[in-house]
Amino acid sequence: MAAPALLLFGLFGLVPLGGVVVLSLTRWDGLGSIGWEGIGNWSSVLTDGATWQALGLTVKVMLVSWLVQTPIALALGVFQAPRGRLRALFAVLFFLPLLLSAVAIGLTWQALLDPSFGIGATPGLHWLAKPLLGSPDLALYTVIFVIAWQFIPFHALLYQAGIRQIPTALYEAAALDGAGPVSRFRHITLPQLKYTMVTSSTLMLVGSLTYFDLIFVLSGGNGGPGDSTRVLPLAMYITGFQAHDMGRASAVATLLVVFGLGLSMLTTRLSGFTRMDSQQEGM
Amino acid sequence: MRRTPVSGNLGSPRVRRLVASAVTLAAAMGLAACGTSGPSTSSSAKGLTMWALNDQTILKESVDAYNKDHSDAKITLRLFANDDYKQKLRVAFGANQAPDIFFSWGGGALNDYVKAGKVDALTTSQVNSDRYTPSVMQSATFDGKVYGVPANGLAPVVLYYNKKVLADAGVEAPKTYDDLLAAVKKLKAKDVVPLSLAANSKWPTLMYLEYLLDRTGGAEKFTKIASGDSAAWQDPSVTKANQYLQDLAKAGAFGDNASSVNYDQGASTALLYTGKAAMEVMGTWEYANIAKAAPDFLKKGDLGYSAFPALTDGSGDPKNIVGNPSNFLSLNASSKNKADALTYLKDYVLNDSQVDAYLAAGSVPPVNGLESKLAAVKSSTDKEWLTFVYDLVDKAPGFQLSWDQALPSDQADPLLTNTDKSFLRQIPPAEFGTNMSKAAS
Numbered sequence: 182m183a184a185p186a187l188l189l190f191g192l193f194g195l196v197p198l199g200g201v202v203v204l205s206l207t208r209w210d211g212l213g214s215i216g217w218e219g220i221g222n223w224s225s226v227l228t229d230g231a232t233w234q235a236l237g238l239t240v241k242v243m244l245v246s247w248l249v250q251t252p253i254a255l256a257l258g259v260f261q262a263p264r265g266r267l268r269a270l271f272a273v274l275f276f277l278p279l280l281l282s283a284v285a286i287g288l289t290w291q292a293l294l295d296p297s298f299g300i301g302a303t304p305g306l307h308w309l310a311k312p313l314l315g316s317p318d319l320a321l322y323t324v325i326f327v328i329a330w331q332f333i334p335f336h337a338l339l340y341q342a343g344i345r346q347i348p349t350a351l352y353e354a355a356a357l358d359g360a361g362p363v364s365r366f367r368h369i370t371l372p373q374l375k376y377t378m379v380t381s382s383t384l385m386l387v388g389s390l391t392y393f394d395l396i397f398v399l400s401g402g403n404g405g406p407g408d409s410t411r412v413l414p415l416a417m418y419i420t421g422f423q424a425h426d427m428g429r430a431s432a433v434a435t436l437l438v439v440f441g442l443g444l445s446m447l448t449t450r451l452s453g454f455t456r457m458d459s460q461q462e463g464m
Numbered sequence: 465m466r467r468t469p470v471s472g473n474l475g476s477p478r479v480r481r482l483v484a485s486a487v488t489l490a491a492a493m494g495l496a497a498c499g500t501s502g503p504s505t506s507s508s509a510k511g512l513t514m515w516a517l518n519d520q521t522i523l524k525e526s527v528d529a530y531n532k533d534h535s536d537a538k539i540t541l542r543l544f545a546n547d548d549y550k551q552k553l554r555v556a557f558g559a560n561q562a563p564d565i566f567f568s569w570g571g572g573a574l575n576d577y578v579k580a581g582k583v584d585a586l587t588t589s590q591v592n593s594d595r596y597t598p599s600v601m602q603s604a605t606f607d608g609k610v611y612g613v614p615a616n617g618l619a620p621v622v623l624y625y626n627k628k629v630l631a632d633a634g635v636e637a638p639k640t641y642d643d644l645l646a647a648v649k650k651l652k653a654k655d656v657v658p659l660s661l662a663a664n665s666k667w668p669t670l671m672y673l674e675y676l677l678d679r680t681g682g683a684e685k686f687t688k689i690a691s692g693d694s695a696a697w698q699d700p701s702v703t704k705a706n707q708y709l710q711d712l713a714k715a716g717a718f719g720d721n722a723s724s725v726n727y728d729q730g731a732s733t734a735l736l737y738t739g740k741a742a743m744e745v746m747g748t749w750e751y752a753n754i755a756k757a758a759p760d761f762l763k764k765g766d767l768g769y770s771a772f773p774a775l776t777d778g779s780g781d782p783k784n785i786v787g788n789p790s791n792f793l794s795l796n797a798s799s800k801n802k803a804d805a806l807t808y809l810k811d812y813v814l815n816d817s818q819v820d821a822y823l824a825a826g827s828v829p830p831v832n833g834l835e836s837k838l839a840a841v842k843s844s845t846d847k848e849w850l851t852f853v854y855d856l857v858d859k860a861p862g863f864q865l866s867w868d869q870a871l872p873s874d875q876a877d878p879l880l881t882n883t884d885k886s887f888l889r890q891i892p893p894a895e896f897g898t899n900m901s902k903a904a905s
Contacts, residue, residue, distance in 0.1 A: 210576070211554050211555065211558055212554055212557055212558050212576060212577070212580050212582070213580045288729075291726060291729065292729055294724065295724060295725065295726075295729065295731050296720075296721035296724050296725075297721060297725065297731055297734075297735055297740060298731055298734065310721070311721075312720065312721045312722075312723050312724040313724065314664065314723075314724050315663065315664055315721060315722070315723025315724030315725070316723065316724075317888060317890060400664075401664040401665050401666060401726055403666060403877065403880055403881060403884070405664070405666065405723075405881070405884050406663075406664075406723045406884055406888055407881060407884050407885040407888055407890050408881050408885075419877050422551055423873065423876060423877050424873060424874040424875075424876070424877055425554070425576075425873050425874060426874055
C-alpha cells in the first residue's frame with residue numbers, strides 16, 4: 182500500500198531535493214551554462230553574516246509566533262467547542278482570514294497600516310499612525326502579528342476538534358467530584374489536548390520556516406526596512422531570483438531543509454509523539 | 465483616494481513590480497511552468513512572438529498596425545506583469561523558448577543577455593537608430609554596438625511640487641540643495657511633509673542618491689562604478705551623497721512615516737496632490753498617474769515641476785539627469801524570423817503615428833527633432849509639461865540610467881538594501897560605499 186505514496190514522494194520530494202543539493206555545488210545564473218563550483222557556495226553562505234542574521238530572524242519569527250498563537254488559538258478553540266448558534270457564527274467569522282490568500286492579506290494589511298491613509302487616519306485612532314511596517318524595530322513584530330491573524334483560525338479549529346473528542350464522561354465525573362471550570366480545564370482539557378498541541382506546534386514551528394509570501398508583500402519585496410524582516414526563505418528567493426545566483430540559493434534552500442527536518446524530529450521526540458501511546462489511558 | 469497607480473501609456477518601468485510579482489510567485493518558483501507556457505518560436509512556420517510589459521497600450525497599437533500590413537507573418541504579443549516578466553524571460557532564454565522580440569530596460573540586465581550571446585546587435589541601417597536621442601541609446605549600447613530600439617517615453621526623474629502648499633508656506637520651488645533644506649524647515653512648521661517619499665519601495669529613495677552623487681562628483685563617478693570598478697564605490701563623493709541624504713532625513717524632509725509608504729499603493733502620489741506633502745522626486749510617469757488620480761488638481765494648475773536641485777559646492781553639472789532613458793525592444797539571436805522582426809523594429813516602433821500617440825498621452829518619446837510636434841500639442845497644461853521634459857533631456861549633457869537597472873542583477877539587491885539602511889541611518893554614510901564595494905567585487 183505504501184508503494185504509490187513512496188513513488189510520489191520520491192518523484193516530487195526526493196528527486197528535486199537531490200537536484201537542489203547538486204545545484205548547490207554549481208555556479209549558475211539561470212541563463213548561461215552551469216559550471217562546477219564545489220563547496221564554494223557553501224563556504225560563502227556559511228561564512229556570510231547575512232545568512233546567520235536571516236536564520237536568527239527565522240527562529241525569532243518561529244518562537245514568537247508560537248508564543249503568540251498557541252494561547253490565543255487554544256482560548257478560541259475552548260470557546261468554539263461547545264455547540265451553540267452564536268458560537269458557530271463566531272467560529273465562521275474567526276475562520277475567514279484563513280480563506281484569504283497570503284498576498285491578499287499582505288496587501289490589505291499594508292493598506293490598513295499605511296500611516297497617512299490607513300487605520301491611523303481614522304479620528305480617534307491617530308495613535309496608530311506609526312510606521313509599523315517601516316520601522317526596523319517594529320516591522321518584524323508587525324509581520325508576526327499579521328501571520329498570527331492569518332493562522333490562528335486554523336489552529337483554533339484544531340483545538341476545537343480536539344476538545345470535541347474528549348469524552349464528556351470525564352467532565353461529568355469531575356463535576357460530580359466538585360471540580361470547577363478552571364480545574365476541569367487544567368486537569369482534563371489540557372492533558373487530553375496534549376497531542377493536538379504537539380500537532381499544532383509542529384505545524385506552527387515547521388510552517389514558520391516557509392513564511393515567505395506574506396513577508397515578501399508586507400516588506401516591499403526586500404525583507405525591509407533595511408534587512409530587518411529578511412527571513413531565510415526570503416533570502417533564498419532574493420539570491421535565486423533577483424541576484425540570479427542559483428547555486429548559492431540552492432545552498433540556502435538545503436540549509437532550510439536540514440533545519441526543518443531537525444526541528445520536526447526534535448518536536449516529535451521531545452513530546453513523545455513517536456511512542457504513539459493511547460490518548461485515553463484508563464478509559 | 466486609495467488606488468493603484470496605473471502606469472498608463474507612459475509605461476513606467478518599475479510601477480507595481482511588487483503586486484505583480486507577488487501574485488505570480490508561483491510561476492516564478494516553478495521553472496517547469498514557465499517553460500511550457502512560453503510560446504515556442506517554432507509554433508508556426510511564419511509568425512513572430514513578442515513579449516512586453518502590461519499597460520503598453522501604444523506598443524500594442526504598433527503591433528496591430530504591423531499585423532494589418534503583414535497578415536502572412538503576424539506578431540503575437542504577450543504582455544506580462546513586471547517582476548514576473550523578468551524571471552519568465554530569463555527562464556525562457558535558458559530553455560531556448562524565448563520570443564523573437566523582447567522588451568527590456570537596457571543597462572546591466574540587457575547586458576546579461578548580450579554577454580550570453582542571446583541578443584543580436586542592430587546596425588544603423590537595419591533599424592535607423594540615428595533618429596533616437598543619443599543619450600538614451602547609451603543604455604542599449606555595449607562595446608559600441610546597439611542592441612535595442614527604444615520603445616516608449618523618456619522617463620527622467622524630476623522634482624514635482626504642489627504650488628498651493630509651497631505658496632501657503634511662503635516657499636519658492638528649491639533651486640539648490642540649500643534652498644531645499646531651508647524649505648524643509650518652513651514646510652515642517654506648516655505641518656506638511658516636505659518631500660513625499662515611498663521609502664518602503666526602496667527604489668524611490670535610490671533616486672535621491674543617484675542625483676546627489678551626480679551633483680556631488682559628476683556623472684563619471686557612476687560611469688566608473690557601472691564599468692565594473694568595485695573600488696569606485698569607495699569614492700569620497702559616494703560618502704558625501706549619502707551624507708546629504710542622511711542630512712535631509714535628519715532634518716525631517718521625508719516626514720515620520722516615509723518608510724511605511726509603498727509606491728505601488730499610490731500613497732506617495734496621493735500625499736502630493738492632497739496637499740499633505742509639498743514635493744515629490746519621481747519619474748515622469750508620475751504625471752500620468754496624477755492626471756488619472758486627480759485630474760482637477762492638474763486642471764487647476766497646482767502641479768509644478770522642476771529639475772532636481774543643484775549643489776552649490778558640487779562638481780557635477782546640474783543639467784545632468786538620472787532616471788530611465790527608455791525601455792527597449794531587442795532581437796533574439798536565435799530567432800527564425802529576423803527579417804520580419806527587423807521590419808517591425810524599423811518601421812513600426814516609434815514611427816510618426818506612435819510619436820503622436822505618446823505625446824497625446826503626456827509622454828515624450830526619445831526621438832530627435834520633436835519641436836514642431838510639441839508646438840502642435842493642443843492642451844496647454846500638457847504642452848508645458850512635454851516641453852519641459854523634452855528640453856530637460858535635450859539640454860542634459862548626461863542621462864544616467866537608474867542604478868538598479870544599470871548594474872548587473874546580482875548587485876541590485878545589495879544596492880537597494882544599503883540605500884534603505886543609509887536612509888534609515890542604520891549605517892554611517894561611509895559604510896554604504898564599503899558595503900557596495902564588497903558586494904560588487
